[in-house]
Amino acid sequence: MTELICRRILLKLSGEALMGQGDFGIDPDVMARIAGEIEELVDAGIQLGLVIGGGNIFRGDGLAQEGMDRVSADHMGMLATVMNALAMQDALSKLGLDAHVMSALTMNQVCEAYTRCNAVAHLDRGEPVIFAAGTGNPFFTTDTAASLRAIEIGAELLIKATKVDGVYSADPVRYPNAEFYPRLSYDRAIAEGLQVMDTTAIVLCRDHDMPLRIMNINQSGALMRLLQGEQIGSLVESGD
Secondary structure (H helix, E strand, O other): OOOOOOOEEEEEEOHHHHOOOOOOOOOHHHHHHHHHHHHHHHHOOOEEEEEEOOOOOOOHHHHHHOOOOHHHHHHHHHHHHHHHHHHHHHHHHOOOOOOEEEEOOOOOOOOEEOOHHHHHHHHHOOOOEEEEOOOOOOOOOHHHHHHHHHHHOOOOEEEEEEOOOOEEOOOOOOOOOOOEEOEEEHHHHHHOOOOOOOHHHHHHHHHOOOOEEEEEOOOOOHHHHHHOOOOOOEEEEOOO
């Protein structure tokens, strides 16, 4: 088998990636496909942490803009990520994987409370860990939670799997002539407002030298090809 470029990763999925062609919720076929790709990685020896957003169920910032208290709205958004995490845990368990959901909010009857020590122990045993409820604090996105958890668990690579092929100078759907960036620096992503991740998440990656790969989750098999060394998507790292 082709040698893998790293052994421990943090995969960030948007909640919207789980909707498939729908407008809300979870598409079972999409969930099953992604779970199957995760199983392939784990079987190959990848230690995998996973953060899933909650935008397919609830977006706290959207309701806050409509007048709801921001803290309450963000807590509701965190609960949406727990729902997605439990759904992914179920999909992985059906494939025989002993996946753990660890929440930044304490809810012991539903899932484990997050501690770095226990998370690393699960990963060392080859058991996927799904990090839920963001950072456990309002005003922080799941992008920031993904950067934070990647750093905490000592991941070698943070992968943000989206619906686009990588980073462009502008929205490629609206602007077909937008330039594709196969590689760029953290500082350029911030300075040009390229919406790779939110600024706090990118700064965390920059300050801890965490390489960030942006790729399209809808390309079947791309995750494994990426970890086998194929240049897929866009790489954000130190440099010009």
